[in-house]
Amino acid sequence: MPLPTILIVDDEPRSRSGLKRRLDSWEQYSLNVYTAATGKEALHFLEETAVDLLITDIRMPEMTGLELIEKAKELQDQPVFLVISAYSEFEYAQHALKMGVINYLLKPVKKEAFLDAVHKALEERVKLQRWKQTEVKEEDPVLKNKHLLPETLQTAVALIDNKIGEKFSLKDIAGEVHLNPSYFSVLFKEHTGMTFSDFVTRRRMQEARNLLLTTDLPVADIAEKTGYQTAKYFIQIFKELEGKTPSRYRKEAKSSG
Numbered sequence: 354m355p356l357p358t359i360l361i362v363d364d365e366p367r368s369r370s371g372l373k374r375r376l377d378s379w380e381q382y383s384l385n386v387y388t389a390a391t392g393k394e395a396l397h398f399l400e401e402t403a404v405d406l407l408i409t410d411i412r413m414p415e416m417t418g419l420e421l422i423e424k425a426k427e428l429q430d431q432p433v434f435l436v437i438s439a440y441s442e443f444e445y446a447q448h449a450l451k452m453g454v455i456n457y458l459l460k461p462v463k464k465e466a467f468l469d470a471v472h473k474a475l476e477e478r479v480k481l482q483r484w485k486q487t488e489v490k491e492e493d494p495v496l497k498n499k500h501l502l503p504e505t506l507q508t509a510v511a512l513i514d515n516k517i518g519e520k521f522s523l524k525d526i527a528g529e530v531h532l533n534p535s536y537f538s539v540l541f542k543e544h545t546g547m548t549f550s551d552f553v554t555r556r557r558m559q560e561a562r563n564l565l566l567t568t569d570l571p572v573a574d575i576a577e578k579t580g581y582q583t584a585k586y587f588i589q590i591f592k593e594l595e596g597k598t599p600s601r602y603r604k605e606a607k608s609s610g
Contacts, residue, residue, distance in 0.1 A: 357475055358385045358402065362395045362409040362421060363437070368460065372408065372437075375464055376471065392416030392424070399425055404432045405478050406471065411438035411445055419445075422452055433478045435470055437462060480567045495545045495552065502544055505530045509541065513553060517560050518578045523549045557581070558594055565603040572599045 359376060363369040369388050376386045387402075389395035392413060398404075407425055409418035416424075422434050436449045439460040449457050455474040458466065495502075499510050509530050513521075526549070527537035541549050557579045564575045576587035591599050 356383050356385050357405040357478070358387070359406045359408065359471070360387050360389060360395060360398060360402075360404045362389045362392065362407065362413070362418065364390055364410065364413045366390070368410070368437075372462075372467065375467060379468060381468075381472065382475070392418070392421040395421055396424055396428065399428045403429060406435060406474050407432045408435045408437060408471075411436055411449075419448060419452065422449075422454065431478075431481070433474050433481065435474050495547075503540070505532065506541060506544055509537075513556060516580075517556055518580050520580060520582065554590065554594075558591065561587070561591060561599065562602070565599055566606055575599065 361369055361372050361376075363372070369390065373386050373388055376382075376384055387398065389398055392409075393416060395407075395409070399407075404425075407422070409421055411418040413421075418436055418438070422436075425432060425434075434449075434452070434454045435456050435458070436445075436454050437458045437460060438445060445457075455477055456470045458470055495510070499507055502510065509526050512526055512529055523538055524534045527534040530537070532540070538549055541552070545552060547555070561575055561579045564570055564578060568575075570578070572588065573584040576584040579587065581587035581590070588598055591602070595602055597605070
């Protein structure tokens with residue numbers, strides 16, 4: 354498994370090297386840690402190297418840390434961001450958090466607080482990576498092209514997603530879109546290529562996989578959140594479709610992630 358790559362961007366040499374030393378000597382993680390003195394230098398690095406975590410100061414000459422984050426998102430879709438600043442103005446923190454920054458720390462940063470923030474950021478990076486892998490693997494052609502469905506079926510698909518943690522039937526959904534259940538069943542299969550029941554199972558399993566990869570919820574809780582009344586039945590269905598139990602699926606994903 355490749356080592357996480359971290360880029361520290363700070364125009365103050367002492368601060369920049371100090372943060373790097375903390376990460377290089379951190380016993381909990383083995384990391385590839387790089388530094389840049391300016392936003393421009395950081396962008397050149399990002400053009401060549403994939404980064405898992407970008408740690409940046411806010412106030413820097415020529416380009417602020419927030420401007421750097423905006424440009425970094427255009428170059429790569431995978432880093433998570435941590436902002437460090439000597440300035441405590443609330444609008445900076447507010448803006449940073451709106452941009453998806455994991456945390457906002459004020460200088461001088463205590464070692465324990467810094468390492469804890471980096472630890473949480475790397476955990477979040479792993480979760481996002483698993484989520485993206487699942488999205489690519491599980492992209493549903495029906496959902497991807499749902500705008501091509503008749504309006505009634507677009508509404509039905511949205512209802513299914515909203516009720517994925519509940520018990521419902523074809524008759525329930527047909528009633529909500531004001532169609533005869535038999536006609537709705539034929540219409541649904543005609544336009545999606547699968548039966549209503551198969552589609553619902555597929556969506557429940559997709560949501561289950563997402564929860565297994567991005568949360569630490571017990572399997573019984575995931576069964577409940579995806580509309581199954583018993584964990585035993587959920588595990589049975591999951592194993593039939595995936596060839597492995599939910600617990601094994603999660604374990605294998607973590608070991609490969």
